[in-house]
Amino acid sequence: MVQLDNMLEVHHIKKHYQTKNGPVYAIGDISFKVEKSEFLVIVGSSGAGKTTLLRILAGLIEPTSGEIVFRGQPVVGPPRAFAVVFQDYVRSLYPWFSVHRNVELPLVNLISDRAERRSLVDQMLERVGLRSQAHKHPQELSGGQQQRVAIARALAYRPEVLIMDEPFASLDAQTRSDLEDLMLQLKRDSGMTVIFVTHDVDEAVYMGDRILVLSRSPSTIATTVATSLPLPRDQITTKALPAFSAARTAVLTAIREQSSA
Numbered sequence: 001m002v003q004l005d006n007m008l009e010v011h012h013i014k015k016h017y018q019t020k021n022g023p024v025y026a027i028g029d030i031s032f033k034v035e036k037s038e039f040l041v042i043v044g045s046s047g048a049g050k051t052t053l054l055r056i057l058a059g060l061i062e063p064t065s066g067e068i069v070f071r072g073q074p075v076v077g078p079p080r081a082f083a084v085v086f087q088d089y090v091r092s093l094y095p096w097f098s099v100h101r102n103v104e105l106p107l108v109n110l111i112s113d114r115a116e117r118r119s120l121v122d123q124m125l126e127r128v129g130l131r132s133q134a135h136k137h138p139q140e141l142s143g144g145q146q147q148r149v150a151i152a153r154a155l156a157y158r159p160e161v162l163i164m165d166e167p168f169a170s171l172d173a174q175t176r177s178d179l180e181d182l183m184l185q186l187k188r189d190s191g192m193t194v195i196f197v198t199h200d201v202d203e204a205v206y207m208g209d210r211i212l213v214l215s216r217s218p219s220t221i222a223t224t225v226a227t228s229l230p231l232p233r234d235q236i237t238t239k240a241l242p243a244f245s246a247a248r249t250a251v252l253t254a255i256r257e258q259s260s261a
């Protein structure tokens with residue numbers, strides 16, 4: 001029998017927000033498990049609770065009930081082993097610090113040796129193709145470059161789990177596919193686990209090993225689609241495979257069923 005290494009377990013998460021107009025029921029009841037080194041993608045219509053779920057997974061907000069278990073331990077705050085990249089990279093970078101300093105900051109309390117820390121930052125900036133821009137400030141870079149800085153910062157931290165909330169949503173198509181491929185390559189090299197939210201079904205199928213489709217809120221998991229696409233992926237040949245269109249059809253059908261439900 002195949003032994004699965006479930007590093008993260010989500011047990012019956014429910015979440016409602018208290019507002020002045022009464023409770024908003026965001027997450028109905030969600031349970032799933034994530035294997036080590038898996039690339040798990042979460043899709044669902046607007047307002048389905050994707051960001052809420054990611055924030056709970058990252059230990060940033062508490063669920064109303066249910067439990068997240070990471071390596072056998074309940075998550076009660078942001079775990080050291082997790083890093084998060086949000087869509088809003090402009091606000092996630094410090095404008096008054098250089099690119100290099102932005103990537104270095106989260107490492108200050110982790111790596112006390114300054115030379116070692118700076119060398120790791122240089123390596124990460126090299127990986128995302130920004131070594132020559134290290135001295136600049138974020139606002140001097142393009143949107144795609146700023147998002148690369150946010151990715152370099154998350155990866156320099158060497159997380160076991162990287163949580164990404166629509167990280168490429170506001171980028172042009174070419175930059176987006178370049179960053180998709182960069183992320184897949186970095187993930188393959190590091191063996192980290194990725195949990196990734198997107199609105200884009202093609203991106204979900206291209207990136208994911210498995211896709212969770214959420215129902216409308218209060219959300220549950222409507223369907224799970226395993227992609228079974230060969231690695232490494234390629235923007236042209238992978239998307240021409242029958243398995244790609246089969247997975248795409250399965251995800252789109254589930255989303256359509258939810259929006260007409």
Ligand SMILES: Nc1ncnc2c1ncn2[C@@H]1O[C@H](COP(=O)(O)OP(=O)(O)OP(=O)(O)O)[C@@H](O)[C@H]1O
Pocket residue numbers: 017018019024025026044045046047048049050051052053217
């Ligand atoms: N802080 C909050 N207070 C009250 N309600 C909230 C809060 N955050 C989210 N909600 C509500 O919870 C529900 C789920 O929101 P969430 O942002 O998690 O959905 P989403 O699937 O990420 O949406 P989108 O795809 O549009 O970003 C929505 O009805 C939203 O209005």
